[in-house]
Amino acid sequence: xxxxxxxxYEHLDVPDINTFDVFCQYxxxxxFEKAIAEYQPEDIAKMVMxxxxxxxxxxxxxxxxxxxxVPKDIKPCYLCCNADESEPGTFSNRYVLEKxxxxxxxxxxxxxxxxxxxxxxxxxxxxxTLGKKMLDAAIKEAYEKGYLGENIRGxxxxxxxxxxxxxxxxxxGEETGLIESLEGKRGQPRNKPPFPAVEGVFGKxxxxxxxxxxCNLPFIVGNGVEWYxxxxxxxADTRANPPTPDPNTGTKLYCISGDVNEPGVYELDLGLTCTxxxxxxxxxxxxxxxxxxxxxxxxxxxxxYELDTRLDFTSLTLAKSMLGSGGIIVMNETRNIVDCLLxxxxxxxxxxxxxxxxxxxxxxxxxxxxxxxxxxxxxxSTITRPKFGIAENGRWGDTxxxxxxxxxxxxxxxxxxxxANVDTMTWNTICVFGIAVSWPAVSYMRKFRPEFxxxxxxxxxxxxxxxxxxxxxxxxxxYQQRFVPQEFADL
Amino acid sequence: MSDxxxxxxxxxxxxxxxxxEFDELIGRYPVKEAAMLPTLHIxxxxxGYITPAVMKYVAEQLEVSVMKVKDVVTFYPMFFxxxxxxxxxxxxxxxxxxxxxxxxxxxxxxxxxxxxxxxxTNLAKGTTADGKFTLMKVECLASCDVAxxxxxxxxxxxxxxxxxxxELLAKLAS
Numbered sequence: 001x002x003x004x005x006x007x008x009y010e011h012l013d014v015p016d017i018n019t020f021d022v023f024c025q026y027x028x029x030x031x032f033e034k035a036i037a038e039y040q041p042e043d044i045a046k047m048v049m050x051x052x053x054x055x056x057x058x059x060x061x062x063x064x065x066x067x068x069x070v071p072k073d074i075k076p077c078y079l080c081c082n083a084d085e086s087e088p089g090t091f092s093n094r095y096v097l098e099k100x101x102x103x104x105x106x107x108x109x110x111x112x113x114x115x116x117x118x119x120x121x122x123x124x125x126x127x128x129t130l131g132k133k134m135l136d137a138a139i140k141e142a143y144e145k146g147y148l149g150e151n152i153r154g155x156x157x158x159x160x161x162x163x164x165x166x167x168x169x170x171x172x173g174e175e176t177g178l179i180e181s182l183e184g185k186r187g188q189p190r191n192k193p194p195f196p197a198v199e200g201v202f203g204k205x206x207x208x209x210x211x212x213x214x215c216n217l218p219f220i221v222g223n224g225v226e227w228y229x230x231x232x233x234x235x236a237d238t239r240a241n242p243p244t245p246d247p248n249t250g251t252k253l254y255c256i257s258g259d260v261n262e263p264g265v266y267e268l269d270l271g272l273t274c275t276x277x278x279x280x281x282x283x284x285x286x287x288x289x290x291x292x293x294x295x296x297x298x299x300x301x302x303x304x305y306e307l308d309t310r311l312d313f314t315s316l317t318l319a320k321s322m323l324g325s326g327g328i329i330v331m332n333e334t335r336n337i338v339d340c341l342l343x344x345x346x347x348x349x350x351x352x353x354x355x356x357x358x359x360x361x362x363x364x365x366x367x368x369x370x371x372x373x374x375x376x377x378x379x380x381s382t383i384t385r386p387k388f389g390i391a392e393n394g395r396w397g398d399t400x401x402x403x404x405x406x407x408x409x410x411x412x413x414x415x416x417x418x419x420a421n422v423d424t425m426t427w428n429t430i431c432v433f434g435i436a437v438s439w440p441a442v443s444y445m446r447k448f449r450p451e452f453x454x455x456x457x458x459x460x461x462x463x464x465x466x467x468x469x470x471x472x473x474x475x476x477x478x479y480q481q482r483f484v485p486q487e488f489a490d491l
Numbered sequence: 492m493s494d495x496x497x498x499x500x501x502x503x504x505x506x507x508x509x510x511x512e513f514d515e516l517i518g519r520y521p522v523k524e525a526a527m528l529p530t531l532h533i534x535x536x537x538x539g540y541i542t543p544a545v546m547k548y549v550a551e552q553l554e555v556s557v558m559k560v561k562d563v564v565t566f567y568p569m570f571f572x573x574x575x576x577x578x579x580x581x582x583x584x585x586x587x588x589x590x591x592x593x594x595x596x597x598x599x600x601x602x603x604x605x606x607x608x609x610x611x612t613n614l615a616k617g618t619t620a621d622g623k624f625t626l627m628k629v630e631c632l633a634s635c636d637v638a639x640x641x642x643x644x645x646x647x648x649x650x651x652x653x654x655x656x657x658e659l660l661a662k663l664a665s
Contacts, residue, residue: 343585
């Protein structure tokens with residue numbers, strides 16, 4: 001059994017840890033003191049780069065690399081802390097904000113010191129009223145104790161932190177959507193480039209970081225890079241040529257919900273498997289795992305064949321899914337995948353910001369198709385078309401065979417792939433919301449196709465047994481490009 | 492928005508406490524417009540919902556056009572343009588809550604309150620006749636470990652069952 005390794009969450013349950021005095025009893029702000037006493041700002045940036053810390057918000061982009069893109073000569077530079085936790089299945093930031101807000105403030109201070117930033121906005125979800133109250137109280141306390149404001153601890157460092165409430169829009173968790181929203185506009189994402197690191201909020205260089213990422217900083221500074229890199233696996237990234245080391249270091253706050261006995265946040269080293277995580281969370285509620293969503297509702301679904309997939313950034317990318325924000329949703333054998341997809345598509349149809357036409361029209365269209373199938377009115381006329389797959393030459397293409405397609409399933413895939421194409425990973429929208437829609441839509445439909453076909457055929461929702469509902473991995477149209485290179489297999 | 496429309500509304504201005512909060516807020520940003528969301532939150536807290544008069548006032552305070560304020564208000568689901576009940580009940584219905592039977596909770600609330608679920612364009616549909624409650628469905632409230640959850644105004648209620656809903660409604664009604 002895998003043991004929890006609590007670092008960010010270590011003192012979470014200590015009574016009154018949200019107050020400055022108690023926080024200081026548990027090494028609070030000593031890591032920041034150490035940073036300003038022993039290191040130059042460049043040293044901190046180098047440590048973060050060497051630690052291999054990857055952004056915990058969803059994209060998993062290297063934090064050190066992101067910092068290196070920020071021009072040094074343009075001031076002011078801003079830090080936006082993304083606390084707009086809205087991805088279904090994710091709830092780890094909420095506990096940090098409600099119970100241990102000083103840890104976040106310390107992380108922000110270290111980031112500000114390293115990057116020469118004087119103003120930080122914490123964009124906090126509008127629904128997090130308790131979190132905002134606790135955070136505001138902590139910020140006020142930090143000002144009183146001289147850890148925020150002007151000339152902090154006599155070092156000449158000036159840092160201001162302001163909390164900024166959102167108002168219930170999912171898209172404001174996207175970094176440029178967040179910036180637009182912070183500027184007082186509709187939260188509609190911007191075209192990139194320019195990236196926020198170059199031109200972000202108020203037209204100035206901006207570092208946008210998730211709460212969890214910032215909370216890692218005190219521990220990297222306090223315990224050193226060597227200690228940090230011991231946690232989690234490092235792979236050889238074979239996507240790069242020549243292969244480069246691809247670290248998945250540190251712990252992750254895995255949020256597990258759905259059909260498990262003890263849902264909650266578990267802090268574990270990156271790189272454990274789905275099966276192990278379900279075991280840690282008190283085991284499955286039910287007989288059999290039908291499906292696992294590994295990284296919030298946007299992530300492509302994993303079937304029971306894929307439960308040995310390691311839950312880290314690299315392994316899940318290779319499995320054609322993503323760790324995202326680490327929101328794991330487990331479904332047991334009683335769940336109907338069509339119904340689950342309908343729920344998720346209603347979410348996306350509601351949350352599309354309406355800026356790009358493919359997404360504005362496509363998401364409700366996908367929802368309506370799934371609704372139709374779930375209502376038993378799915379169109380069952382079949383179309384015969386060339387079957388695509390691994391052709392004779394070993395590459396993806398026309399196999400020379402034909403296959404029968406249910407009209408609505410073909411339409412569903414076509415509409416979703418025209419918002420964002422999951423096979424080529426290109427999207428027809430400004431932001432990656434498009435891919436967040438078509439990933440679940442296409443992966444659910446491909447991997448659990450028998451259940452969709454049954455719903456259309458029978459004219460009602462039919463929950464098939466797990467083995468029958470799932471397309472086996474040999475059917476490469478559902479799992480295509482899913483391969484594990486030899487170097488990975490040994491790890 | 493025509494001036495006529497604005498004039499038939501009761502004029503709006505921040506009370507003393509909110510004015511102080513607003514003054515502090517405005518200093519945080521290099522441009523006034525950036526204070527839009529927090530300002531609208533304060534205004535909604537005072538007025539109950541965002542009337543055209545509120546929009547006009549906020550626009551004047553932030554030195555932007557009324558249309559820009561309207562633009563923002565219509566984008567964000569947390570701002571209401573119609574009157575809502577004293578207690579706004581937000582029921583999460585996204586997948587993790589759905590897997591934990593949020594539908595039972597929602598149906599129970601509908602039955603107990605004797606009202607339908609409000610839609611974003613028709614809040615009256617989900618408001619009880621006495622104006623005490625507004626029932627609405629919302630997307631993920633980021634508390635999936637304690638699903639199903641609802642929010643009543645600013646408070647989160649966890650692991651709900653029909654019995655717990657009864658207790659809660661009795662407490663709120665008294």
